[in-house]
Amino acid sequence: MYNEDPNYKRIYEDIIALRHPEKRTACEKILSKKKLISLDVLALNVIIFGHGESNQKYKSYDKESIFKMLQYQKEKKMNNKEAALHFNLSRNTISKWKRIKFKL
Numbered sequence: 001m002y003n004e005d006p007n008y009k010r011i012y013e014d015i016i017a018l019r020h021p022e023k024r025t026a027c028e029k030i031l032s033k034k035k036l037i038s039l040d041v042l043a044l045n046v047i048i049f050g051h052g053e054s055n056q057k058y059k060s061y062d063k064e065s066i067f068k069m070l071q072y073q074k075e076k077k078m079n080n081k082e083a084a085l086h087f088n089l090s091r092n093t094i095s096k097w098k099r100i101k102f103k104l
Contacts, residue, residue, distance in 0.1 A: 003025075006042050007043075008036040008040070009031060009033075009035070010042075011037050012027065012031065012036075012044050012048070013031060016031075016048065017046060018047050019021045023030065023047060023048055026037070026047050027044055027047055028048075030043055030044055031044075032103065036063040037062055037064045037065045037068070038060070038061045038062050039061075039065045039068060039069070042059075066097050068098075069083065069087055069089075070097060072086075073094070080095055080098075
C-alpha cells in the first residue's frame with residue numbers, strides 16, 4: 001500500500017514557483033520541513049493567498065495538529081475560549097477533542 005495523503009509540500013512548492021515566486025522566502029521555513037501537517041498548510045495558505053473569508057465548516061485537522069493545538073493551549077494556560085479565538089475554531093471543537101481521545 002502507498003500513502004494516500006496529498007503531498008502538500010510539492011503542491012505548495014508548485015503554486016509558489018508558478019504563481020507567487022515573490023513569496024518563496026516567506027514560505028521557506030515551513031517548506032523546509034520534511035512533512036507538512038494541517039497547521040503548516042493553513043499557515044502557507046495565509047502567507048500565499050492572505051486571510052480570506054473561508055468556511056470553517058470544511059476544515060479538518062490531523063491528530064498531530066490537534067495534539068499541537070492542545071499542547072499550546074496547555075503551555076500558555078489558555079481556557080477553551082481563548083484557544084478557540086487563537087486558532088479560529090469553535091470552543092466546542094476544542095472541548096470535544098479534549099473529551100474524546102486527545103488527552104495530554
